[in-house]
Amino acid sequence: MKIKRFIDFKLVLLLAGFYGLFNLVYILKTFYMLRHFPQMKMMSWYDFLVFNIFIDWLVVVFYMTIIAISTKRFLNKNYSWVKIISIHVVFSILIGFIIRLFFDLFGILSGQFSLQDYQLEESFNRFVAVVDLNFLIYFAMTFIIYTYYYVRQVKEAEHHRAQLETQLVNTKMKMLSSQLQPHFLFNTLNSIAVLADIDKELAKDTIADLSDFLREILYSGEENEIPLEKELRTLEYYLNILNVRFSDHLIIRKEIDEGLLSRKVPALILQPLLENSIKHGYSYDHTDLVVVISVFAEGKYMVLKVENNGKDLTAPQEEIMEKGMGLSNIIARLHNLYGNDCSFIIRNKGQEAGVETVVRIPLR
CATH class of the missing domain: 3.30.565.10 (Histidine kinase-like ATPase, C-terminal domain)
Structure with a gap:
């Protein structure tokens, strides 16, 4: 399939598993906090698991899949590290905007609040409240992407080298046999x-x-x-x-x-x-x-x-x-x-x- 040329599904599963593990830790932390600090207020567990966890997981995995495709292009074009890091810094900030925008649109479309009740300042404050966390999550997943591609290139290089060595030996043996x-x-x-x-x-x-x-x-x-x-x-x-x-x-x-x-x-x-x-x-x-x-x-x-x-x-x-x-x-x-x-x-x-x-x- 042509889609396999652009998307490495093993890498997508790896990213999905990593962010799923992060969400699991977040769920356990929330459960612990509610047990020991009952005065804390939180939405229902259904809304929390569906909207805060599952939908957030889908958005982040989809976004990081696009980043993985872009990263592969960066590597193929041999961009400088300064340019690559600058691009990823921008993308790390952009991921927070995209998540916030998606949840705001979803809230309006699902009737959780009307467009008239929407407050841009409050939405921006929520974005700023987690911007550092989004930054760390983004670069952690980007590190996984680069490590994955590096390991794969090392394995391909080793396989490539083994093939060359075998072919060289075959060439020598064929020449020797001929002579x-x-x-x-x-x-x-x-x-x-x-x-x-x-x-x-x-x-x-x-x-x-x-x-x-x-x-x-x-x-x-x-x-x-x-x-x-x-x-x-x-x-x-x-x-x-x-x-x-x-x-x-x-x-x-x-x-x-x-x-x-x-x-x-x-x-x-x-x-x-x-x-x-x-x-x-x-x-x-x-x-x-x-x-x-x-x-x-x-x-x-x-x-x-x-x-x-x-x-x-x-x-x-x-x-x-x-x-x-x-x-x-x-x-x-x-x-x-x-x-x-x-x-x-x-x-x-x-x-x-x-x-x-x-x-x-x-x-x-």
Whole structure:
């Protein structure tokens, strides 16, 4: 229901319960005072419970529900605390006027007194008599509202963080599983074996690159975002292995804005983009592949782009993701990290052959 977008019924019940508890204490206090001070005058218990308690409870809960909705908007718009407190001070005084106005109108409409008998000064005096109490009640309930929203945000943040950690672990495991598949290891080890006879130094370097690359995946920590410089260092180990394996059939170029090296990017994002571009770029008609990795700023965003001159896509992005091209986990991580303030596009380049994958994230 649309109403749930604006009203949190759990919070309304919490406010209603708090003010109900306050009224219960007030009823017990009144009962005590009447028992020990019989000379006190009071309306009938029916009128007291219905008009002074129940109707007052309804008015206050309704008013504080509106305040709860307004408070949520204040938090979403990041108003300054000075402005928020000033607004609540005004509202705390206004609640007394609203309660007094409601009871005066109700008294006139119900025939308790006529409009001619209505005395504005007496009504104002009644308002002033309880203005301090209304002030305290208002801010007590406002404190409940802010505490409720704060606790909920903390829980959502913890859930959000747990999701990100799980996705990062899944990404590492998928990458490790991908790289430990027999064809990868056999091809890499076979390349090393060939190099051992013709270029021992290059063979040693390839072994070191393979070791460093797998170590980065396994022991890179639990950070969901890392500096671009660190991400590129991990990617370099992978590129060195690819250059040995594919030799002259693969050219990889990097176009990196060095001013962005300290900026944060999702950990382990470039390698699966590159792997996907190579894996699906080769075909019988495209045996030589050129892949370009670009990182640049575009307004308030950082753009990560991996493009090739290989085989074009034959299906829309939604269908590609459903077939499991290893990118769905990246999209989920992006949305968990940046919400709707990011984008992921995989598409044909258009005027020339090839496919480009473009990721746009906020500059951090």
